[in-house]
Amino acid sequence: MQSRFRSRSTWLATVCALVVVLATPVVVATASTSASAATTLTVAQALGAQDGRSATVTGYVIGQPTASNTVIRSGFTADTAVAIADTSAETSTSRMLYVQVTTAYRSAFGLLSNPGLRGQRITATGTLTAYFAHGGLKNPTAMSLGGTTPTSSPTPTPSPTVPGGGYDSTYYAAAIGKTGTALRSSLHSIIRSHTRLSYDRVWEALKDTDQDPANPNNVILLYTGRSQSKSSNGGDPNDWNREHVWAKSHGDFGTATGPGTDVHHLRPTDVSVNASRGNKDFDLGGSTVAEAPGCYTDADSWEPRDAVKGDVARMIMYMAIRYEGTDGWPDLELNQSVGNGSAPYHGKLSVLLQWNQADPPDAFEKRRNQVIHERWQGNRNPFIDHPEWATSIWG
Structure with missing residues (x-):
């Protein structure tokens, strides 16, 4: 009898232990429990x-x-x-x-x-x-x-010696190794979701994104390269205003929240120079622009100064990938034409590809991309991080 009693006791203890083990997850899986232990x-x-x-x-x-x-x-x-x-x-x-x-x-x-x-x-x-x-x-x-501060920096600074600025294993993970249309589709999915600014907020953003590295009170104007007081924004001839590098009439999106306020292609420019550029496509040649040495223009095209040719190309390429006809916005595309008018196209593709190669991203452009990512929109221009992707997509 004694041995049978011990056996039964052992059996009961085992059953109780099993019940405790099975019940434990139910107790901890409540709304007030700690979040995932993942990174x-x-x-x-x-x-x-x-x-x-x-x-x-x-x-x-x-x-x-x-x-x-x-x-x-x-x-x-x-x-x-x-x-x-x-x-x-x-x-x-x-x-x-x-x-x-x-x-x-x-x-x-x-x-x-x-x-x-x-x-x-x-x-x-x-x-x-x-x-x-x-x-x-x-x-x-x-x-x-509660929670603890993550071990990685909240404002990571990409190294210019690392392809993708160090974001290949995280931000660009879904695009790495792809080419052509597959790469284009992946990049669109990656950069599509971002904070959308009002047109008034663009003023504040540009004072941050285009700040003069040598003078924090100034911004650098895109076409002239002039350093000018942040407070001199406005509409007078020598003020600076908000230039849509992808002309807002090309797709007729205006200044509404979305492509009209995307600071990846909005830059500070001299008011008069902005008016001279108008909605012209980009190409080579023309007459000298008096207030913007190194820039040239004719009836239907605009050539920026050499120092920002690549910047212009990569901004145009960003817009073509970000705005693919979703979210109620037009499908923006690059083409080989100038004088595209209100059609959702921008040229000239072959020239933009040349500029992308001839003028690689510099420190100013890389900083700008990082500031937009960290402080304003939460997305990146992939062609600043990977200029070679332009050739992979457009040939």
């Missing part, structure tokens, strides 16, 4: 990886997003979304990630129910994709209070 991204990194991947992001709660460029910091109206940033004092929505708060997490992370959450650090795991037409994280699978 945690900063908000800046998450804004630069809006490609549908699953990721864990940590940041400080700034407020409740209500529109693409609006985050309220008090008087919260719903529990459905929070905006987070890498610093608790952040004021620019371009450096905030909009996090969707689904039903399972609203009681703990909705700002209407928890206004004291503002200023606290949270960690969330979900899908990196646009939300409120802004860089976002949707469909969270985990959210938790």
